[in-house]
Amino acid sequence: MSRLRFETMQERQMDESRPPFRYDARLADEIELRWQDRWEREGTFHSPDPVGALSDGFARVAGRPKFYLLDFFPYPSGIGLHVGHPLGYIGTDVFGRYLRMTGHHVLHPFGFDTFGLPAEQYAIDTGQHPAVTVQHNAAVMRRQLRRLGLGHDGRREILTSDPSFYRWTQWIFLRIFNSWYDPAAGPLGRARPIAELVAEFESGQRPTPDGRPWADLAAGEQRDTIDGHRLAYLAEEIVNWCPGLGTVLADEEVTDEGRSAVGNYPVYRRPLRQWMLRITSYAERLVADLDSLDWPDNVKRLQRNWIGPPGGPYHLRDWLFSRQRYWGEPFPIVYDEADPTRPIALPDEMLPVTLPDMTDFRPVPQDDDSDPVPALARARVGGTPWADVTLDLGDGPRRYRRELNVMPQWAGSCWYYLRYLDPFNDKALVDPPLQRYWMEPIGVDLYVGGVEHAVLHLLYARFFHKVLYDAGVASTPEPFGRLFNQGYILADAFTDARGMYVPAAAVTRRAGGWEYDGQPVTRRAGKMGKSLKNGVSPDDMYDAYGADTLRLYEMAMGPLDGDRAWHTDDIAGVHRFLQRLWRLIVDENTGETRPPAAEPLDPATARLLHQTITTVREDFAALRFNTAIARLIELTAHASRMDAVPRALAEPLVLMVAPLAPHIAEELWQRLGHPASLTYEPFPQADPALAAQASVILPVQVDGKVRFTIEVPASAGQQAIAEALAGHPGYPRDDVARLVIVPGKIVNVVLRRPDPV
RNA sequence: GCGGGCGUGGCGAAAUGGCAUACGCGGCAGGUUUAGGUCCUGUUGGUGGCGACACCGUGGGGGUUCAAAUCCCCCCGCCCGCACCA
Numbered sequence: 001m002s003r004l005r006f007e008t009m010q011e012r013q014m015d016e017s018r019p020p021f022r023y024d025a026r027l028a029d030e031i032e033l034r035w036q037d038r039w040e041r042e043g044t045f046h047s048p049d050p051v052g053a054l055s056d057g058f059a060r061v062a063g064r065p066k067f068y069l070l071d072f073f074p075y076p077s078g079i080g081l082h083v084g085h086p087l088g089y090i091g092t093d094v095f096g097r098y099l100r101m102t103g104h105h106v107l108h109p110f111g112f113d114t115f116g117l118p119a120e121q122y123a124i125d126t127g128q129h130p131a132v133t134v135q136h137n138a139a140v141m142r143r144q145l146r147r148l149g150l151g152h153d154g155r156r157e158i159l160t161s162d163p164s165f166y167r168w169t170q171w172i173f174l175r176i177f178n179s180w181y182d183p184a185a186g187p188l189g190r191a192r193p194i195a196e197l198v199a200e201f202e203s204g205q206r207p208t209p210d211g212r213p214w215a216d217l218a219a220g221e222q223r224d225t226i227d228g229h230r231l232a233y234l235a236e237e238i239v240n241w242c243p244g245l246g247t248v249l250a251d252e253e254v255t256d257e258g259r260s261a262v263g264n265y266p267v268y269r270r271p272l273r274q275w276m277l278r279i280t281s282y283a284e285r286l287v288a289d290l291d292s293l294d295w296p297d298n299v300k301r302l303q304r305n306w307i308g309p310p311g312g313p314y315h316l317r318d319w320l321f322s323r324q325r326y327w328g329e330p331f332p333i334v335y336d337e338a339d340p341t342r343p344i345a346l347p348d349e350m351l352p353v354t355l356p357d358m359t360d361f362r363p364v365p366q367d368d369d370s371d372p373v374p375a376l377a378r379a380r381v382g383g384t385p386w387a388d389v390t391l392d393l394g395d396g397p398r399r400y401r402r403e404l405n406v407m408p409q410w411a412g413s414c415w416y417y418l419r420y421l422d423p424f425n426d427k428a429l430v431d432p433p434l435q436r437y438w439m440e441p442i443g444v445d446l447y448v449g450g451v452e453h454a455v456l457h458l459l460y461a462r463f464f465h466k467v468l469y470d471a472g473v474a475s476t477p478e479p480f481g482r483l484f485n486q487g488y489i490l491a492d493a494f495t496d497a498r499g500m501y502v503p504a505a506a507v508t509r510r511a512g513g514w515e516y517d518g519q520p521v522t523r524r525a526g527k528m529g530k531s532l533k534n535g536v537s538p539d540d541m542y543d544a545y546g547a548d549t550l551r552l553y554e555m556a557m558g559p560l561d562g563d564r565a566w567h568t569d570d571i572a573g574v575h576r577f578l579q580r581l582w583r584l585i586v587d588e589n590t591g592e593t594r595p596p597a598a599e600p601l602d603p604a605t606a607r608l609l610h611q612t613i614t615t616v617r618e619d620f621a622a623l624r625f626n627t628a629i630a631r632l633i634e635l636t637a638h639a640s641r642m643d644a645v646p647r648a649l650a651e652p653l654v655l656m657v658a659p660l661a662p663h664i665a666e667e668l669w670q671r672l673g674h675p676a677s678l679t680y681e682p683f684p685q686a687d688p689a690l691a692a693q694a695s696v697i698l699p700v701q702v703d704g705k706v707r708f709t710i711e712v713p714a715s716a717g718q719q720a721i722a723e724a725l726a727g728h729p730g731y732p733r734d735d736v737a738r739l740v741i742v743p744g745k746i747v748n749v750v751l752r753r754p755d756p757v
Numbered sequence: 758g759c760g761g762g763c764g765u766g767g768c769g770a771a772a773u774g775g776c777a778u779a780c781g782c783g784g785c786a787g788g789u790u791u792a793g794g795u796c797c798u799g800u801u802g803g804u805g806g807c808g809a810c811a812c813c814g815u816g817g818g819g820g821u822u823c824a825a826a827u828c829c830c831c832c833c834g835c836c837c838g839c840a841c842c843a
Contacts, residue, residue, distance in 0.1 A: 024795095308840090320842095408843085451837085566769095571782090573782055583796095626770075626781095627771070742775060742824095745776095748824060
């Protein structure tokens with residue numbers, strides 16, 4: 001193969017020149033698996049709640065400020081991860097570990113969005129049931145992410161397709177269905193229970209649309225009036241109906257010729273009766289409350305543009321909330337056989353409405369002029385249609401017909417962050433004290449994910465949250481106080497003379513170009529993936545370098561919010577850094593811990609250490625992991641030049657590396673004599689007195705060009721610097737028109753201009 | 758078209774008004790090694806010079822300032838979003 005061919009154990013044993021205890025992939029693998037086991041065994045990343053089922057151990061962290069750290073959860077792909085996927089997860093893990101070491105009580109949960117089209121499509125493609133494939137795929141991802149050493153509280157993991165979860169998605173739908181928006185309540189209005197609207201009509205406090213007394217309206221008219229106010233309602237909506245595929249399609253799935261992109265079937269624009277959510281009622285609040293959020297400006301702008309200009313012509317339309325597919329949340333709605341168009345909400349006690357098991361759940365092609373048939377129309381339970389059900393809704397057992405649409409992909413992701421707070425609660429969506437403890441005052445303290453969800457997911461989740469806020473379930477007006485968009489990992493792709501992609505891993509760098517199999521190839525930029533043959537598996541990186549090196553490399557590539565190009569060759573740099581760090585503390589020939597020197601730090605080392613602590617703290621706090629790594633590499637290089645590393649340097653260095661490369665740091669920390677995990681060890685504090693320079697070297701410019709430098713006491717002010725300058729032989733004293741002195745920074749000597757002739 | 762963003766060594770990048778290129782890759786030289794690889798040390802923007810140095814240099818042009826990669830204007834190039842769609 002290529003440069004990505006990894007050394008075998010046999011080859012390693014033949015290599016006698018390599019020190020046996022050098023930090024390499026083999027040693028990293030052993031260290032990492034051992035610490036991952038220990039973290040799991042000790043529940044290192046379990047975050048105790050103040051009350052309830054997960055409150056054990058809360059006393060230990062009771063005084064700490066809480067921090068709710070959250071990743072956009074993924075849908076579990078069947079293909080497995082490439083190294084681009086976990087970039088954001090590594091970033092939040094590094095940050096979470098830093099927060100724990102700076103005295104925060106961190107909640108960092110993780111879960112999977114397992115309902116929806118990607119999961120259903122994968123199941124269809126592989127001929128298996130989605131309930132099976134999502135479990136399998138989640139297990140694959142769970143293993144790959146665990147191998148990265150991510151510090152999640154695994155007890156809180158949720159899957160949106162789990163009935164114990166989607167029971168509450170249905171419960172939220174019922175809150176929406178049983179609410180109406182009162183624009184007169186408060187400055188921008190709020191949602192109120194539908195029962196209060198009924199009471200206002202009945203008492204005459206609120207006039208009916210045509211002015212007749214409420215009691216004079218027929219029962220059906222009363223129902224239609226009420227239903228017309230609900231935040232969830234049925235309406236005729238123009239959709240892309242593709243009979244050939246048996247489903248409605250998104251605009252993107254329809255070609256310019258009006259046919260389906262898949263299969264090239266005709267697509268018809270036609271009105272169909274669909275569930276809608278009245279998100280437009282919240283438009284003004286969704287715009288106004290953006291001002292309170294610490295979000296990237298471009299995401300706020302996208303949301304504002306999406307919702308529309310302020311003050312009335314809102315373009316935003318209500319949210320089409322039903323799908324004709326199988327793999328989604330059933331609606332908790334039935335229809336009376338005698339009145340089949342008016343929806344009836346099920347009571348909370350009848351939740352969850354579980355999705356029936358179906359062996360053939362694929363959409364079925366239809367005739368051109370037929371209506372779409374939801375997949376659930378074919379579901380049968382014990383020989384009878386799942387749709388037909390006998391229920392007692394208060395007036396004795398009657399026959400009803402179930403709603404056959406399911407909710408869209410987005411439903412579960414609109415509120416999952418609340419369920420992490422109380423995942424086992426079967427009495428409530430979330431226990432109010434837990435909701436208040438973790439969410440107040442700004443909601444999730446940091447939410448990290450890709451910018452591709454800048455509009456829809458974040459807008460829909462804000463809408464759900466505001467409904468829950470109006471209903472008194474959520475106590476903050478917004479779900480996500482701070483948002484951060486991590487960048488994407490791109491990778492070089494290469495094409496040969498015929499324009500065909502060649503495996504990027506087997507391309508080698510040549511002076512002035514690139515070659516594959518002895519032939520020159522052309523480099524092209526592209527997203528990492530199968531089609532460009534440039535995917536890199538994290539498993540290969542573990543085999544070649546270990547997880548700590550992979551983490552460090554991804555964090556060192558550049559700013560977390562920027563796109564960056566993957567270059568496997570560059571990993572060697574951070575791997576060498578970890579090898580040097582290891583060698584400071586471990587004798588790579590014997591495997592013995594080198595006894596750290598006991599003497600105090602020399603002033604220059606102390607100064608560098610404390611300056612490094614200062615900047616690394618600032619960098620971590622601002623998610624600038626790339627520059628933090630540069631400072632730590634410099635400090636390690638300095639330590640490498642010492643005969644023996646004093647404990648007072650080795651320990652803070654290991655602690656500062658720990659958020660980035662936690663496994664090797666734990667191992668070294670233990671070898672330095674600390675039996676407990678360093679997860680909750682205080683992050684080093686800088687001593688300003690030790691960080692201070694006695695003197696500084698100031699560059700002296702003459703007319704803007706640096707000519708020489710002077711050394712002055714660090715505390716020197718304008719006067720002292722001017723005096724030091726006057727004594728320097730390079731100072732052009734007779735021609736100075738102006739002297740600009742910026743203490744601690746620079747001096748600029750402005751010369752007199754010769755008189756124009 | 759409209760809106761937004763970006764442009765710095767061979768490459769990823771750092772510097773947000775104050776010595777441009779920290780840190781890493783790659784390159785070059787040396788050490789270790791039978792050799793290659795690994796590892797270690799030094800060096801590495803361009804041009805000129807033996808050299809101390811000098812000049813040029815952050816896409817191009819102009820401006821503000823003692824001082825501009827950074828702030829302003831114009832131009833060029835590239836990227837993203839543009840409405841119910843996962």
